[in-house]
Amino acid sequence: MSKYLVNKFLYTIDRDPDLVERYRADPRGTVGWWESERANTLLNCVSGEASTWLRLDDAEREALADHDYPKLFELGAHPFLTLTLFIAMFERDHDGLDYQKEYARRLAHFSLPYPDIAT
Amino acid sequence: MAELVAVIASTHHPFYYRASTATGEDRPPFADTWVAKIEKFRETLTRARPDVLVMVGSDHFHQLWLDNMPQFLVGKAPFYDANFYNEEREFGLPRMLLKGHEELSAHVLRQGLDAGFDLAFSNELRIDHSITCPIITLRPEADLPIVPLYTNIFAPPLPQPKRFVQLGRSIREIIESWPANQRVAVIGTGHLSLELGGPRQFGAHGPDPEFDRRAVEWIANGDIEGCLSEVTLDSLHLPGNATHGFMDFMLMMGVAGEGAKADHVDTLDLFHTMEAYFTWYPKGVPA
Numbered sequence: 124m125s126k127y128l129v130n131k132f133l134y135t136i137d138r139d140p141d142l143v144e145r146y147r148a149d150p151r152g153t154v155g156w157w158e159s160e161r162a163n164t165l166l167n168c169v170s171g172e173a174s175t176w177l178r179l180d181d182a183e184r185e186a187l188a189d190h191d192y193p194k195l196f197e198l199g200a201h202p203f204l205t206l207t208l209f210i211a212m213f214e215r216d217h218d219g220l221d222y223q224k225e226y227a228r229r230l231a232h233f234s235l236p237y238p239d240i241a242t
Numbered sequence: 243m244a245e246l247v248a249v250i251a252s253t254h255h256p257f258y259y260r261a262s263t264a265t266g267e268d269r270p271p272f273a274d275t276w277v278a279k280i281e282k283f284r285e286t287l288t289r290a291r292p293d294v295l296v297m298v299g300s301d302h303f304h305q306l307w308l309d310n311m312p313q314f315l316v317g318k319a320p321f322y323d324a325n326f327y328n329e330e331r332e333f334g335l336p337r338m339l340l341k342g343h344e345e346l347s348a349h350v351l352r353q354g355l356d357a358g359f360d361l362a363f364s365n366e367l368r369i370d371h372s373i374t375c376p377i378i379t380l381r382p383e384a385d386l387p388i389v390p391l392y393t394n395i396f397a398p399p400l401p402q403p404k405r406f407v408q409l410g411r412s413i414r415e416i417i418e419s420w421p422a423n424q425r426v427a428v429i430g431t432g433h434l435s436l437e438l439g440g441p442r443q444f445g446a447h448g449p450d451p452e453f454d455r456r457a458v459e460w461i462a463n464g465d466i467e468g469c470l471s472e473v474t475l476d477s478l479h480l481p482g483n484a485t486h487g488f489m490d491f492m493l494m495m496g497v498a499g500e501g502a503k504a505d506h507v508d509t510l511d512l513f514h515t516m517e518a519y520f521t522w523y524p525k526g527v528p529a
Contacts, residue, residue, distance in 0.1 A: 139327075211328065231441045
C-alpha cells in the first residue's frame with residue numbers, strides 16, 4: 124500500500140489544468156507517465172533527490188487507471204482529494220448536483236467505519 | 243494594550259461568492275436569504291471597528307501537503323496571495339491579495355511557543371478559501387491586515403479536540419498581552435456535520451441535523467465542557483467524514499471563553515450542510 128503516493132497523484136493532477144484534462148482523456152497513459160516520470164520527485168527539490176523506494180501497488184495503479192473512485196475510497200485515498208479531482212473531470216457531463224449524487228450512490232455500500240485515510 | 247473587540251466563528255461555504263453574485267436564471271433560490279443573513283453577520287464585525295484580523299482556517303491541501311504537515315501554523319508574511327486554480331475552477335473564487343501584519347504574527351509565534359504550542363510558521367504562505375470566504379462575507383473590502391493561523395483538521399493524525407480549545411484560550415491571552423494600541427478581531431471558520439467524497443454527501447441537508455442542532459447549542463452557549471465531554475476524534479466521524487472541521491469552532495469557543503454566550507447566532511439550512519454564524523463581543527456590545 125502506498126496511500127501517500129496515491130494521494131500525491133490526485134494532488135498533483137488536481138493542481139494542473141493540463142493534467143486534469145490529460146487524466147480525463149487518457150487515464151492509464153497518464154498514470155503510467157506520472158509513475159515513471161513524476162512520482163518520486165520529492166522534497167520540492169531537484170530530480171537527484173528522487174525517492175528510491177516509493178511506488179504504487181497493482182491495486183492502486185489499476186484503480187487510478189480505471190477512474191475507479193469507489194476502489195480508491197476502499198483503498199483509503201483521501202476522499203477530499205478524490206472528490207475534488209473527479210468533480211473537475213466529470214461534473215461537466217452532468218446537470219446540477221447529479222454527478223455528486225451519483226458519486227454518493229456508487230459509495231452506498233460503505234458504512235461506518237470508513238476505510239482509514241491516515242497515510 | 244491591544245483590545246479583543248470581536249470573536250467571530252462561521253462556516254466557510256465556498257459557493258457563497260458565486261451564489262451572491264449570480265443573476266437571472268443562474269441565481270439560486272436561496273441566494274437572497276443567504277445574502278441577507280450574511281449582511282447582518284457582516285455588520286457584527288463592522289460595528290466592532292477592528293484594526294487587524296487574526297484568521298483561523300484550515301488549508302485544504304492547497305498549500306500544505308503530506309510531506310511536511312504542520313498541526314498548527316502561523317503565517318508571518320507581509321502579504322498573502324490567496325485562492326488557487328482549483329478553487330477558481332470549482333467555486334468561481336477570485337484571486338485576492340491580503341496584507342499581513344508581521345508584528346502581530348511575531349508576537350503570536352513567540353508567545354504561543356512560550357505558552358507550550360510548538361507552532362510552525364511560514365514566510366510564504368498562500369491562503370485558501372477557509373480564510374478568503376470569511377473575508378468575502380465579513381470584510382469584502384479586504385482592507386485590514388491579517389494574521390492567518392492554520393490548523394490541521396483533515397490529514398490524520400489530528401490534534402485532540404481539547405488542544406484546539408486550549409489554543410483558542412491561549413490566542414486570546416496572547417492578543418490581550420500585545421502591547422499595541424490596536425483593536426483585534428479573531429475570525430475562525432469550520433464546519434458542522436459535513437461529508438465529502440463519501441456515501442452521505444450532497445443530501446438535501448447536512449448529513450447529521452441532530453449533531454448540527456447540538457453543535458449550534460454548544461457554541462451559542464459557550465458550553466465548552468459539555469462539548470468536550472461528547473466530542474472525540476473518533477466520534478467526529480459519525481456526523482460525516484469531514485466533520486473534524488468542527489474543531490475550528492471549538493478553537494473559537496476557546497477564544498470566546500467558557501460559558502460565554504454569543505451575541506449573534508444565526509443559521510441557514512442549505513443543501514448538504516448547515517451554515518452557522520456566531521459573534522461574541524468580549525468588551526460588550528459596541529454602541
